Amino acid sequence: MKLSNFLPVILVAVAVATSGMGCKKTPKNVTNIPGSSSPTSGGPNNMSGPLPGSTRPINPGNPAANDSGTRTSALPPGSQDSGNNLDKLGTGLNARPEDMNEDRLTLSSQSVYFDYDKSTVRSSEHAKVESVAAFLKNQPKAILRIEGSCDERGTEEYNRALGERRALAVREYLLTLGVTADRVTTLSFGEDKPANPGHDEAAWSQNRRGEFVVLRAKQ
Amino acid sequence: MKTRRTWLKWGMLGMLITATSLTRAEDLGDINATADPSRLVPISVAGYTGEVDKTLRFDLEVAGFRLVSAETAQYNLNGKNNSDVEARLTDRISKASLLGKQYSGGSPRTQAHALADDVVMAIHKTPGIARTKIAYKGESGAHSEIFVADYDGFNPVALTKDNTICAAPTWVPGRRMVLYTSYRSGYPDIYSHDLSSGERRAVARYPGLNSSASVSPDGRRVAMILSKGGSPDLYVSDIDGSNLLQLTKTREDESSPCWSPDGSTICFVGRVNERRALYTVPSGGGTMTRLRTDGTLNPTEPDWSPDGKTIVFTSQMGGFSICTVPSKGGTAEVLVAGEDPSWAPNSRTVIFTKRARNKRILSLLDVPSKRVKDIAINLGNCSQPSWAK
Incomplete structure (x- = not known):
């Protein structure tokens, strides 16, 4: 495929090597490898291997500089990152994450736990979600983020989707309790943010969870 | 000596070691028992x-x-x-x-x-893979970043320095470009990263989940999982994020799309009636069709071989196993313990993650022989390898 540039070199080399005078002591075919010790030789026709070739430098760039926390970086054509159309929190309030203070403590005891590989809110967890709904009614300016997580017994991207499904299940239950959709946002950590780093059911049951974070606009 | 070492190393698989492999162990060096x-x-x-x-x-x-x-x-x-x-x-x-x-x-x-x-x-009589590249998720303190390295793990370069979770790297076929998920905004968003210029652009950052990007073989379209519609569903867009099209609309969570080499079909993980399975859907939209993976349970993380013949995936049956199934579906073959497989351009070798207690390493699998070679240098904890094609 991408080796096609290089293939003729190989084929010629093999053909020459195998045709007649193949038994000389010194191989006549020299393949030049572009790279650091021969900086001038790495013309495009010598590029070998798919894609990066092992000899071209990888430029990590400085993404932090061109995308510096303000969420005003390059966006797909057709969209503008002026803030209004980029409602990352999905709240309809044009709230940008960096404009909000996070309160992880107030609702920390209300975390919702899930059964293995399930995203249904168990009846045992309903009272916690109901108390969160009551809290939101008393705090009309607060926005809620639900962070969904999984235990490690799933593959990574599967868990990232399952964690989101869990957060959304809690959100759906809150909406049935009268919380408006524009006040609840979701975030999945998959298995990347375990509450307990252990490798047994005691740890796993603590990691299959939805946590509540209260977001308030910075003053 | 070597026999004993083999037994120790592969103790859990000991029952699978045949008399033949035992008697020949001296000749076989570190070849795994299976x-x-x-x-x-x-x-x-x-x-x-x-x-x-x-x-x-x-x-x-x-x-x-x-x-x-x-x-x-x-x-x-x-x-x-x-x-x-x-x-x-x-x-x-x-x-x-x-x-x-x-x-x-x-x-x-x-x-x-x-x-x-x-x-x-x-x-x-096939092109080799010794000068190809991989991308992977590497642990960096409490965070993870995206790295690019030679296929054998040498010359690793950190692509991101986001000091947050970065995950799910995937190559744009035929280009020096990687797409991945970064939580740098506080939420999981998909970015494209040009390895030559270092330029990074947002591909998808809708409310909720944006992850599991996979680029079409022609490099023009991206399949991904977004939850902006209320549930993690499968979408495709142009490589820059425009022309977004929703391909699935289920209450359950979809994950891990991959493309057929002709670009016509996307294979992904779906869940119907609480059961995980692989599904296919036409990349331009259409009906979800179950892909049979008989003999395995809980398939996730499919990857379609460049020659179109075989889908490699992870099955969860107790632990994780790397499995293959003909791309039309059917009886699957369990190969070795591991997860998150990605085909090499030769449609023969697979790179995958091997998970031990508190440690994840990258390993290379020769599919026909089931031979496993761990990457020879210590890259720390790493996972989610993607092979450049």
Whole structure:
């Protein structure tokens, strides 16, 4: 495929090597490898291997500089990152994450736990979600983020989707309790943010969870 | 000694070790217990030293060769690397000379890689993979970043320095570009990252989940999982994020899309009636069809081979196993313990994650022989490898 540039070199080399005078002591075919010790030789026709070739430098760039926390970086054509159309929190309030203070403590005891590989809110967890709904009614300016997580017994991207499904299940239950959709946002950590780093059911049951974070606009 | 070591190393698989593999263990070096050595081509390598020798042997073992003595080999590779690498490859039986070459420039490693690829071309008649690249998720303190390295793990370069979770890297076929998920906004968003210019652009950052990007073989479209519609569903867009099209609309969570090589079909993980399964859907939209993976449970993380014939995936049956199934579906084959497989461009080798307690490493699997070679250098905890194609 991408080796096609290089293939003729190989084929010629093999053909020459195998045709007649193949038994000389010194191989006549020299393949030049572009790279650091021969900086001038790495013309495009010598590029070998798919894609990066092992000899071209990888430029990590400085993404932090061109995308510096303000969420005003390059966006797909057709969209503008002026803030209004980029409602990352999905709240309809044009709230940008960096404009909000996070309160992880107030609702920390209300975390919702899930059964293995399930995203249904168990009846045992309903009272916690109901108390969160009551809290939101008393705090009309607060926005809620639900962070969904999984235990490690799933593959990574599967868990990232399952964690989101869990957060959304809690959100759906809150909406049935009268919380408006524009006040609840979701975030999945998959298995990347375990509450307990252990490798047994005691740890796993603590990691299959939805946590509540209260977001308030910075003053 | 080696037999005992094999037993220790592969204790959990001990029951699978056959009498044949035990008696032949002396010849087989570190070949894993489940491997089928009859699918490996015996070759001898002589005359090389140091890094060239090590690199060459690693490359050839990954490429489906078995290193044996000159007398028992089918092919003899002789040469030297006093300065540049020189090589002569002969068929031991017919005495035919298959390769006579000298390499210049580059480094000892790249010369060895180039020779390994020439040997593969001369014997397997397919392009080698020794000079390909991988991307992966690497642990960095409490965070994870995206790295790019040679296929054997050497020369790792951190692509991101986001100090947050970065995950799910995937290559744009035919380009020096990687897409991945970064939580740098506080939420999982998909970015594209040009390896030449270092420029990064947002591809998808809708409310909720944006992850699991996979780029079409022509490099123009992206399949991904977004939850902006209320549930994690499968979408496709142009590579810049425009022209978004929703392909699935279920209450359950979809994950891990991959493309057929002709770009017509996307295979992904779905869940119906609480059961995980692989599904396919036309990439332009259409009906979800279940892809049978008989003999395995809980399939996730499919990857479609570049030759179109085989889908490799992870099955969860107690632990994780790397499995293959014909791309039309059917009876699956369980290969080795591991997860998150990604095909090499040769449609023969797979890179995957091997998970031990508190440790994840990258490993290379020769699918026909089931031989496993761990990446030879310590990259720390890493996972989610993606092979550049």
